Amino acid sequence: MAEKIxxxxxxxxxxxxxxxxxxxxxxxxxxxIGEFQHGSWSGSLPFYLFDCPEHGYQIxxxxxxxxxxxxxxxxxxxxxxxxxxxxxxx
Ligand SMILES: [Zn+2]
Numbered sequence: 001m002a003e004k005i006x007x008x009x010x011x012x013x014x015x016x017x018x019x020x021x022x023x024x025x026x027x028x029x030x031x032x033i034g035e036f037q038h039g040s041w042s043g044s045l046p047f048y049l050f051d052c053p054e055h056g057y058q059i060x061x062x063x064x065x066x067x068x069x070x071x072x073x074x075x076x077x078x079x080x081x082x083x084x085x086x087x088x089x090x
Contacts, residue, residue: 004072005059013049014057025049030069033059 013033017025025031030050037044045061052058052071062069 004076010049010057010059013059017049025051 017031021031030048032046033049035044035046047059047061048069049057049059050069050071052074055071055073058071058073060069060072064070
């Protein structure tokens with residue numbers, strides 16, 4: 001899972017999209033913003049900007065077998081929910 005990206009950085013990227021990039025984002029639902037290497041990764045991965053219906057614009061890399069884009073904030077909420085459930089069971 002990607003680390004949370006500063007919302008100010010996400011806002012700046014959205015602000016700096018040109019009209020063509022904004023169209024791609026609208027039509028495809030996501031746009032590649034670059035290739036980045038994270039921490040101990042052996043190589044870089046493409047990162048995408050996309051719109052989460054719940055949390056607005058987010059940045060992440062595609063993951064899983066279907067190479068889907070998951071909102072880092074939605075994932076964090078799910079993890080917290082699971083942790084709370086486990087804590088209540090103890
Ligand atoms: Zn979300």
